[in-house]
Amino acid sequence: MKLESIAIQEFKQFNGRLFIGDLEPGLNLFTGPNEAGKSTIAEAVRTVFLERYKASHLKDLLPWGKASGQPSVEVSFNLDGVACTLAKQFVTRQRCDLRIGQQVFGEDEAEDRLAALLGFSRATRGAMKADQAGVPGLLWVQQGEIHDVRDASGHAALYLRDALTQLSGSTGSGGEDVLIGAVQRELRQLLTARTQRATGPLAEAEQALAALAVERDTLEGQRRQFDENLTRLATQQEAFEDAQRKRPWEAHEQKAVQAQARAAALAELERNVQGLAQTLQVHEAELTLALQQEQNAADQEATLADERQQLERAKAAVLAVEAEYGQASERVTRCQQTNDAATRALELANAAMMAQDLHSQIAMYRAEIDRLEASIAAAEAAQAAVLEATRTAASLEIDAAQLQQLQALESRTSVLKARKEAAMTRIDYRLSGGAIVVGGETLTGEGVLRLDAEQTIELPGLGELRIVPGVSDLAALRTELSDAEAQQAELLRALGVASLGDAQARQEQWKAQLAQLQSQQKILAVHAPKGIEPLRNDLASAMARRQTADQRLAALPDVTGAPAVDDARRAADDARQALDSATRSLAVAGEHRSNAQAMSGSLAEQVQRKEAQLQDAAFRERRAQWQAKIVEQRAHVAALTKQRDERNQELGAARTDDPVAEAKRYRVSADLARTEQQERQVRIAELRSQLETMGASGLGERLATVSASLEQMERRKNELSARAGALSLLDKVLVEERDAAVAQLRAPLTERLGHYLKRIFPQSALELGDDLSPVALQREGRIDTLDALSFGTREQMGILTRLAYADLLKAAGRPTLLMLDDAAVHTDGTRRDALKRALLDAATRHQILLFTCHPELWDDLGVKQRAIDDLRAAA
Template sequence: MKLQRIAIQEFRQFGGQLVIDDLQPGLNLFTGPNEAGKSTIAEAVRAVFLERYKASHLKDLLPWGLSSGQPSVDVSFELDGVACRLSKQFVSRQRCELRIGQAVFSEDEAEDKLAALLGFSRAARGPLKAEHAGVPGLLWVQQGGTQELRDSSGHAAQYLREALTQLSGGRESAGEDALIAAVQRELRQLLTARTQKSTGPLAQAEQTLATLSASRDELQQQRQQFDDNIARLAAQQQAFDDAERRRPWELHEQKAALAQQRAAAVAELERDMQGLAHALLASEAELALSVQQEQSALELEAAVARELEQLDIARAGVAAAESAHAQAEHSVTQFEQASADAHRALELANAAVTAADLRNQIDFYRTESKRLEASIADAEKANAAVLQATRDAAALEIDDTQLKRLIKLDGELTVLRARTEAAMTRIEYRLNGELSVGNERISGTGVLRVDDEKRIGLGELGELRVIPGVSDLSAQLSELAALEARHAQALQALGVASAADAQARHEQWKSVVAQQKRHADILGVHAPQGIDALRAALAAAAARRQASSERLASLPDVSAAPPLDDARRNAEIARDALEAARKVLAQTAAAKSTGIAQAESLAAQLQRKRAQLADDAFRRKRAQWQANIVEQRVKVDALKNQRGERERELQAARLDDPAAEAKRYRASAELARGEQHARQLRIAELRSELQTMGASGLGERLAALEAQVEQATRRKDELSLRASALSLLDEVLVDERDAALAQLRAPLTERLGHYLKRIFPQSSIALGDDLSPATLDRDGRTELLDALSFGTREQLGILTRLAYADLLQASGRPTLLMLDDAAVHTDAARRDAIKRALIDAATRHQILVFTCHPELWDDLGVPQRAVADLKLA
């Protein structure tokens, strides 16, 4: 199959029509940057051949920004020397037509014919899926999908097998495959395909055997337990009888009683210890109280001595404070006098400043009064000029509407007069004498205009009757008379002699109005708020000047006043000094008061403490405290000795902890009784279990289960033997079939080698059952296709597709190769090998190559067709 022409209209980014003709039967190279439209052209070819024209999912084919478009693709091609044409329109007004020679197919019939010719299957509904693409899906490589070969070759495997069968002359999968399928069906009833695990009858037999074996094992365990229980019963009975004979719990109870007696003696010693401890604490407390009382008396004597010294120091401080207070009072008196003098000087300086300010104000109000008087005079003059201009403007004012009407009438009258004069008969004359024209006499030189019939007397020669030749002159004269009357009326209404006078008067009026505005502006400058406001301001300025003069006269004589800053600074210094002196006075007064209060307080305390020490009762109590201290110390020492003896006796009695021993012996007795009771219960339970198991027919049931297990084992062995035989038969048959398939694949293997040696000399590709490449054998090692690098898989994808195309063409299938950016991840050396392979394949197939790297493909010997140029064309 050879494409000759492609026409694309309103398809994705092609809003208009794009036509590609003169397609070569071999290699065709299309170039352009990303998003130029290369992939859109390839997609258009895929859509016209593969997509259902009525599919509802193809709205994405609409041109960008044109929702009402009608995407369509039209291709002309040659098939086995026959001219063909295919056209489809999608989304709206869908249609499909296929012409093959003189035969015409349309709609679904055309699409079924295409599927049969190109080797693919139509999707029943929805979008075209990869499994339907067949041969075109294998040979038409979309952008970024060159390395993905396994799925596309698998979907085209049916067509590839048909081609191989036709080329090899053999039969693919005849009776051998049917027999293998039958054997595998039987085998799959016993073993799974992938994991070879048991299934069906074999799995059921294994499950039955496992269930019976488990039941047999359980009965055997029960039989063993029955025998064990008999032995346990004898042992438990012997132990029970031996314990009843020895009765160990009674011996433990006797030992517990003896230990309890020793524990009671220890408790008595502990109570004696507690009594001695309480007595010792009481004696120590009494001794501590007496010692504390004596210590208080000693501290009182020491305090009297200290406070006597403190009182002397306090009285000396009071004397010093009184002296400092007297000095502070003297300083305050001096600073108060200095502050009063500074304050009077400051008041005189302020009066001097006020006097200066008042003089300035008086000068200012005097100047302001003169300015206001001048402004009032100028304003009155300007106001008079405004009034005069207003009167002049009122006298000259002309109604603007009437003026415009007069000017219009004047213009119309001038035109009509000219027309009338032109229509009149003109008689130019130059006379030596006189002639009579109607009732008038003319002489000399002039022009006679004849607007109606006139008689010119020639004296003795007779007369001439002149009749104007214009027929409508009378009408024009009537119109002229009416217009002149209206013109005269307009002049009279305005009180002017002519339109020029009216215009001159109007211009004079505008000049007077402008003068009025200028005088009004001058008035606004001098008196923006009116002349009365200026007069009021003048009166206010005079009143303020009088008030300032009166205040100035009331001030004292300030001729000796110091500068204000110096006076203010001296006043502040005097005030600060006075405040500091007053603070010192307050501090010395406080220190004096505090010293006197402290001295008086110390004297009172000292007197009270001396009185307490001299009191007779206090002296008698102190003598009693000192005697008690001696007696209580003797008593405390005796109690400490008694407590030491009791502690040693108690430590000796506590060596074996008799209370713990009594508790241990009682627990041992309880445990011995508990064990004996437990033995009695276990004996009763074992006897009950043995009676139950003996009555259940355990031996008979075990024998029956062993027979069933033997039967199930034979059934399982038979099915396992059948599965092994079927597996062996399946392996033999598959090996035989694979040998036949290897012979069948020879043409494809030969074409693969033809292209593969260009990049990988001394290598081969192993094919899978679906005829897709599975492994690459090179340099003595076998590599899985998925383990190869992305670029290598991309290169193998191109070469393998060329081999598929050769195989399909040899079997009579139409081939067309489309590669959209197919060798992006290929280095320069391998790209050259790819190019040589493409040039070789182009001698047998038509190949469309789309690339965004034209500089890498400029050595193919074919012209490059830029998509941008195709758009412009």
């Protein structure tokens, strides 16, 4: 099989058409950086041959950013000298056409024919799975999977074995495989292939057995729960009835009432003690007054005796104190003048201090007024800015969903215009002296015509040309473009803009206004967190306080030259003390003079007056009343004191316990006891309901039924297990016999593997498994499993073994094509050179498509490199 050309249209990253022709029969090298499209080309080849053209999962083949594309792949190839063509279109307007020579196949017939030719199983539904890929899955290696050859060769084992059978001329293994397949099919109905776990009827029996065991255990648990609930119900019922008989909450409530009564009595006793204390204070005050009045009368009698003696001495001292009195009077006059001056100075100093305080308050109020006025102005400006930004944002607001829809329509119309432009018929004309007529318009010189519909070109003197565009869906494109433009215009009118750019600019302006609105709101919140009106109230209050301070300052006297307050206070204190001293001296001198002058007359008169006062009947009657009241009040005070002490003792004894706290404690205890009894009653009702439910469900009968079913299912499971064991033994015997025959068929494959392995691993051999897949490498006296090899070595083994499989398949007449995507990435230079020689050797027998992103590593193959970017540019 030799690919001759590949045509890819609207496939993943290829929005347009990509054509690859003139493919060599041997090695073809494709190069390009990552994401250039190498893997996409390989995937297109795999898809056109292997995937069902009507598969619904292939929507991911649509070109990127183009939801309405029509992915298609067409390949031409040569099969044993017969020219073949395969074309498939996916997702929309699906089709499949296969031409082999003169034979034409379509749809499902074509795909069945491909599966038979290439050696794979056609997927009945969904995507092609790895175990269905067969020979293409082995030889067409995707990126990053070159090292994994075991599973791929296992999936192609049937085709490889058929090829070996053809080469060896043997026909015996086919019947054995049929018998083994029949036995294994029967066995797989009971046990899985790899893990030997139960499946089918055996798994169902085990699952049913386990389910019945679980159900039995559940029913036994329910029965135990039933017995436990009976015991709990009896216990709860007994506790409930005992509490109903004892009713502990009532005892607690009675104790709470008693404690509350004691608390009330204690409060009444406290009020009684307070009343006694107040009454005792009144009587003690009355007793003190009476004693003081009696003491005054006694003092008057003693004073009268003294005054009689003083009368004689005063008469003798009259002359001596006259001079003393005169000196004292002069001193008082001088001190009074000094005191008056000091008092005026102190008043002036106090006024100066008050004026200073008022000046400070006024300055503080003025600063507060300035601050509030500035805040109000800034807040009013911010509030105006907020209102303006709100109005502007409301006028600029645009529907985001409609804007997004408009953007989608803009993109869609651009794509449709490009598609229409590409689909229109292009005519380049260059006229030498003549003219043509197109649609009634005369054209001369040179230019370009683009026709999207049927058009007639008149050639004067020659006739006319009728141009019919060859693209069948151009009318549909025009209709689709017209509909899209109409929708776009409708959206522009709905948004009130002229273009998408205007709408986007308006949206940006709206977002800017929103940001401005938020900024001004923050400024307003900084200056007036509670609003502007509270600031105005604060301003009015500050202005009123300042006015009051100004009025108080204006009422103060002129404080110019006022002394310091401390100095004025000390001077005033000194002047007052001096005046007091002089006044006392004057009083003493005056008294001496009065006594001296009136000793003989006034003192005698005073003595006579006091004697008359003491002997006055009213005074004597009042004094008798005082004395009687003293006796009476002393008796009252003694009685009240004794009564107060007794009440205090009672109060102390009553306060030993806190009746209020006890009343609260007993009430809480009563509530808890009553709540516990209610909860116990609820639990009893729940237990009875559960027991009635479980009793009504026939728990015992269900348990007996499940136990019987469990015994029956266990017998069924044992029977199926015995059958599975017998089938396993038969399968083992048949496989051993079959493997002995297959061992004879491995010689051709072993020979080809040795042909390639010796290039990298001299004196080595590859062990094959039952499915002809490599399992271990023998070299230098040791055996390494594939998993034990390094990633790079497994990668090299993957390339060499696929070359050997291709040789085997080609020798058996099978079509071969190798595709290697980014092969030998983890291979050193020495082994890469050996791989190159192996690839060049295999290229003499097979067509190989090699894709790489490292062209510098493969530039010595003597093969032309095809750059993906150049292929795309040429398209």
